[in-house]
Amino acid sequence: MNLSVNIAGITLKNPIVTASGTCGFGDEYTPFYKSSDLGAIAVKGLTLAPRLGNPVIRIAEVSSGILNSIGLQNPGVHVFMEKELPRLKREGVTVIANISGNSISDYCEMAQILSNTAVDMIEMNISCPNVKEGGVAFGVKPKTVAEITREVRKYCKKPLIVKLSPNVADIAQNALAAESEGADVLSLINTLIGMKIDIHTRRPVLHNNIGGLSGPCVKPVAVRMVWQVANSVNIPIIGMGGIETGEDAVEFLLAGASAVAIGTAAFTNPYAPITVLQGIEQYMKENGIDDVNDLVGKVQSY
């Protein structure tokens, strides 16, 4: 049985990736599995300078999901390169560096710096809903998606993943814009913007007032968006949004994702990435499928 997938020239030993922001720098989950057992690890979103992140409360539970507004707390790209990356590479982990910035030049600078490191791919986050500087300003309209992709492409010598926001009018248009300017891979979806109000205090639960919605509740939206984007572009997709089981992951593969990312599910089940991988294997066995790639985009749409 073949579980390996090739994304923009990088071989992932299986189609399981951890979603940025949910697995730190890949060492918190070592009591449960080795990061090198997964296809790749997308590390916590990096910025040029360290960021403290938002004040608490940063997380709220909602029906079948969570809202978060961490606010890109991270030690900065340089600390990542010095302290985290060498360890990850020693462990044989395929590393996706996730980057965010205030300006196009921030993104270009980080792409340039990281291009001279051992990271395997660079994921450009233009959709963080939780900070003004999260790049969301670039991620909303096709024109700005095209502009930032074009500029960052000039500096990025690694496969470039553009992470798309679901909080847009037509995600397929943004996907096309990224593809046309040189994105190698698309990842989607980032979180949907949501809000929860404490009716007793009449205040938002999150200090940031609003936050990003994730978990099982977003899965149908994510599957739909992956399907729409897959129908529009010819570059590979890393699909994510509420995946908890192998069956969930197979939906994304059928919709057109070449790999899938696991995020919120790990908060409930720390083994989630392994559970999902085993579930995919089980599905393949039961359905006589020898190569996971044979599932990609195979939904028979009406």
Next chain:
Amino acid sequence: MVVEIGKIIKNEKLSETLFDLHFYAPKVAKEALPGQILQVKCGDKVTLRRPISICDADAKTGILRICFDVRGEGTKYLSERKAGDEIDVLGPLGKGYEIQKLGDRVLLAGGGIGTFPLFFTANQLKEKGILPDVVLAFRSAELVNMKEEFEFLGCRVFISTDDGSQGFCGYACNLVETLLQENIYSSVCLCGPLPMMKTTAPLAIAHGIPCYASLEERMGCGVGACLACVCSIKDESENGFHHERVCADGPVFDAKTVKWEDCGK
């Protein structure tokens, strides 16, 4: 740190909303240290596990004890579990009270349901031959818990109630201040509601006594990955503080390093 499916031995109702749950989970019990927490799965309807402090753990018998207040859907689910049911726990998590650092005259001060994790601490201290003094603070007499259990260990127990219906009339900080006047303590361990810790910690610090406080924050992963449950810790940086993770770097922190004004905002 493991995920273990334990077996509930008993789930006793202590008051209208308070439950005392004993369960068998030998792997977790073997590793557990005082002040550490568990992330407890509360059925399939809620996404996040619920962080609950370990009230007691016995490595020999494999039995753990958690006491919790029913606050919402998750803890309600937990309150409905019966002897023989399974309980899915992730833990033990974080850094608790470091027994070897506390010295030989320890004052434990707990407020409300913050009394429970201090019981494990007292138990471990007793094994080292140290009997701590214990302040248990409540709003009112009917909420008093754990008094007999601490007394059974042999601890000196001081009760305070906000309304004076039992013991000392006043807040935990007032009672602790009185005790600190004796100048006998080597350390103070706090666990309780934020206002109680915010008012009590500075007293110990003013007396030059090491003070350790167990913080609470809305938690996501429980293993230090998601950075949801942070607190502000003072440092020499330009900002004057940085964020640490309650689940992994805490929940117990050196009280003099905590930027208390940022807690519970």
